[in-house]
Every structure is written in C-alpha cells, then in structure tokens.
Amino acid sequence: MVVVVLTACPAGLRGHLTRWLLEVSPGVYVGKVSARVREQLWLQIQDLCKDGRAIMIHSKRGDQGLDFRVHKHDWEPVDFDGVHLIRRPAAPSSQSPMRKGWSNASKYRHARKVK
Template identity: 40%
Template sequence: MPNLVVISTTAVPDHVRGALTRWLTEPAAGLYVGTVSAKVRDRLWDAVSASVGEGAAVCVHPADNEQRYTIKTAGESRRRILDFEGLQLIAFEGENGDQPES
C-alpha cells in the first residue's frame, strides 16, 4: 500500500536530485514529496543516503509507532535523531560539533 514520503536534501549531487524527481514531486528546492510503496521508498532512501556526499538528507515516512512516523538522516547536520523511550527527538549539536544545545 502506498504511503506519503517526504525527503529533504541540502547540497546533494545533481544525480541524486534527478533520481528523486523520477518518483517524487519537488514543490520547493530540495524538498520531495510523494506517495510510493515502502519498497520504492526504501530503495530511494538507500540511493540517497549512499550518494549524499558532503550534503545532507532527511526522510520522514509513516510508521507503526507512537508518533506514527519515522525520521531518517544521512550526511552532515547539526541535528541528531535521539531515541527517547521509543520517541524520536531532535538534538542540536554546538557550532563545533560539541555537546547538544539545551
């Protein structure tokens, strides 16, 4: 059954953007949205995360958990996904990659 998927990219190679636009719509620069099967979503994410280079990418899709969605990240970002008793929370790292900011 198809489900909504949202992928956001920053500074990724052009071939990654091209691969995403074959399956998803790009309503804003670097933001891809579409309804695809879990198999297509997972294969797209595998391709994106393997080719992100010096950029970054985030994937949000429905899941059978308390929040009803899952967040995946690839590449360099100040945001880190933390699992807090089954909930995915976001922590921001400091300017030099130190401790998460409060």
C-alpha cells in the same frame, strides 16, 4: 507518505528523486511510495549524496505516526522513552560569547544607588 529534504546534493540525485517524488520546493520532495521503494530511495540518497546532507521523514505505525532518518547531518535522531526526537548540536561557546562583568544598565543602577 515520504518527505525528503536535501541540502548541497548533486543535481543527479535531485533528478533521480523526481522520478518517484514531487519536488515542492528546491530540495524538498514529497510523495507516497511503498516501503520497498522508500528503502531503495534511501540507499540511493546515501550513495549519491556525497558532501551533501539528507533527511527522510516517512509515515510509520505507532504513537507518533512517523519516523525519520538522517545522512551526514549535524542533527541526530534520539529515542527518548519511545518517542523519536531530533537533538540539535550544542552551539559552540565562540558563537555566543558572554562578556564577563556588569552590563551598562546594571552599572548605572548601581551608581544611582550609591549616590
């Protein structure tokens, strides 16, 4: 079983994948192909993806029963004691600014205690 998720990829690549896989949602392809075809599909995805991103998940023997590959993606696969996980990038501090000081509720509580 193979699942491919494409983001911002050219229409030619999407058309090429529909020869082998079913498009169940925009940019999401599912199918059952041999390992050789899967490898060739991945090479085609890497060649034709250009500025887009791609993730391929496929079945594999082992405890998890699956493996995945990423192409030009922020999330990266990591092997953690034999278990394959995806590491999300840390959010930059500019996206979640924490204001320094006390919250308004904290100020009100403190003011009640002082009275």
